[in-house]
Amino acid sequence: MSNSTQNNFNYPITFRRFRIDLLYPLRRxxxxxxxxxxxxxxxxxNLIPCTCPFERDVTILGKTFHIPxxxxxxxxxxxxxxxxxxxLSYLEGDCGEDITQYIC
Known part of the structure; x- marks a missing residue:
């Protein structure tokens, strides 16, 4: 009598899970x-911030809440x-510019 999750060689049957990445073309x-x-x-x-602009502390009715x-x-x-x-690498390496204004 065999278990439905095992084959004849006593190895567990593994099912491959296919993961579809719909954003792959955009990432590429x-x-x-x-x-x-x-x-x-x-x-x-200038367009891409160096830190997340949504992280902040909000005070409501005297209680402070941290938004991660x-x-x-x-x-x-x-x-x-x-x-x-x-x-940033292009500006500093190829152009020889000072990029400290873009570092937070």
Whole structure:
């Protein structure tokens, strides 16, 4: 008598779970953006904040509540942060500019 979760060789049957990433084309597109213009790099550094703008402390009726950073909920967060890092690297490395104004 065999268990339905095991095959004849006494190895558990494993089912592959297929995970479909619907945002994969958009992730690939953001990762493929080339930064080869100084103005474009400045634009990206100004557009993408260095810290999550949603994290803050809110006081309601004398009680202070902390709202945690919600940027990690963005499914493209890592790609956008990587794009900002590439822009900063371009400005400092290729253009030789001081990027301390963009560092928080």
């Amino acid at each position: 597109w953001v990762d493929s953006i080339k930064i080869n213009n100084e103005e474009f790099a400045h634009f990206l550094c 950073p919600l940027c990690k909920l963005n499914p493209l967060y890592d790609e956008v942060v990587g794009l900002r890092l590439r822009a």
